[in-house]
Amino acid sequence: MKIKFWGCRGSIPVPDRRMIRYGGNTTCIEVTIDNKTLIIDAGTGIRMLGEDLINRKISDMDIFITHSHWDHIQGFPFFMPIYSGKTNINIFGCTNSYRQLKSIFAKQMSIEYFPVRFSELKSNINFVEACGSEYTISNHKIKTIRTNHPIFTVGLRIEKNDKSFVFITDNEIMDEKPQTSRTEFVNFCKDATYLVHDTQFKEEEYATRKGWGHSTFKQAVDLARYSDVKNLGFFHHDPDRKDSELDIIEKQFKDYCRDKGYKFSVFAVKEMDEINL
Numbered sequence: 342m343k344i345k346f347w348g349c350r351g352s353i354p355v356p357d358r359r360m361i362r363y364g365g366n367t368t369c370i371e372v373t374i375d376n377k378t379l380i381i382d383a384g385t386g387i388r389m390l391g392e393d394l395i396n397r398k399i400s401d402m403d404i405f406i407t408h409s410h411w412d413h414i415q416g417f418p419f420f421m422p423i424y425s426g427k428t429n430i431n432i433f434g435c436t437n438s439y440r441q442l443k444s445i446f447a448k449q450m451s452i453e454y455f456p457v458r459f460s461e462l463k464s465n466i467n468f469v470e471a472c473g474s475e476y477t478i479s480n481h482k483i484k485t486i487r488t489n490h491p492i493f494t495v496g497l498r499i500e501k502n503d504k505s506f507v508f509i510t511d512n513e514i515m516d517e518k519p520q521t522s523r524t525e526f527v528n529f530c531k532d533a534t535y536l537v538h539d540t541q542f543k544e545e546e547y548a549t550r551k552g553w554g555h556s557t558f559k560q561a562v563d564l565a566r567y568s569d570v571k572n573l574g575f576f577h578h579d580p581d582r583k584d585s586e587l588d589i590i591e592k593q594f595k596d597y598c599r600d601k602g603y604k605f606s607v608f609a610v611k612e613m614d615e616i617n618l
């Protein structure tokens with residue numbers, strides 16, 4: 342399994358020289374298993390991925406949408422493969438609690454917002470409502486868990502043999518009336534090779550942002566510890582979080598985990614980072 346991060350910024354893209362190393366594009370991750378391409382989310386990072394897929398002559402792909410907030414779908418109209426008649430895309434997502442997945446994608450390409458309409462796209466796009474708990478997409482075994490976020494959002498666990506990649510973005514690990522409890526998250530993440538989790542806030546920021554559907558660095562570290570994961574990646578960086586600040590936070594939690602004797606390693610995800618499992 343190969344994982345590449347094309348966007349790891351939260352909320353809104355940040356074309357800012359103080360944030361260039363960790364990257365300004367919003368959520369988009371490419372997961373390749375046995376030459377099959379799975380894309381998680383269509384944030385602005387999907388634009389560069391699209392160019393890369395065309396160069397690599399990849400025309401069949403699945404896209405899993407965790408939820409439909411702007412920063413997870415906004416790059417789709419700029420994803421060049423959708424304009425080619427050779428492209429086949431399955432788009433998976435669970436939106437049964439609100440508007441249909443197809444209508445969400447079509448509406449963001451309505452004439453008020455974008456010059457090309459969804460109905461004019463040449464590619465073959467198939468929408469799949471994925472609201473169950475377990476799927477196989479192009480030989481990828483995928484388990485899902487509902488996160489704590491203002492709208493229906495899913496986290497994913499992708500497994501292949503004894504390697505596993507857990508990706509949980511836009512999730513608030515909370516104790517008061519959660520949709521999904523801390524224990525359920527611990528079970529879901531158990532023994533993962535990699536856990537990449539939403540860490541939008543510092544502890545002091547979280548105090549005034551409860552209920553927004555995002556976690557702190559410390560909450561993610563605690564989840565990693567109780568789940569016995571091997572590696573923890575900080576993700577969904579706040580749009581105000583500068584590179585210098587992320588460097589300090591990363592070091593602070595590396596030191597914290599070492600001092601506590603935790604066995605997993607910690608890193609802050611950077612755009613274009615790759616993981617080979």
Ligand SMILES: [Zn+2]
Nearest residue numbers: 351352412511
């Ligand atoms: Zn988000």
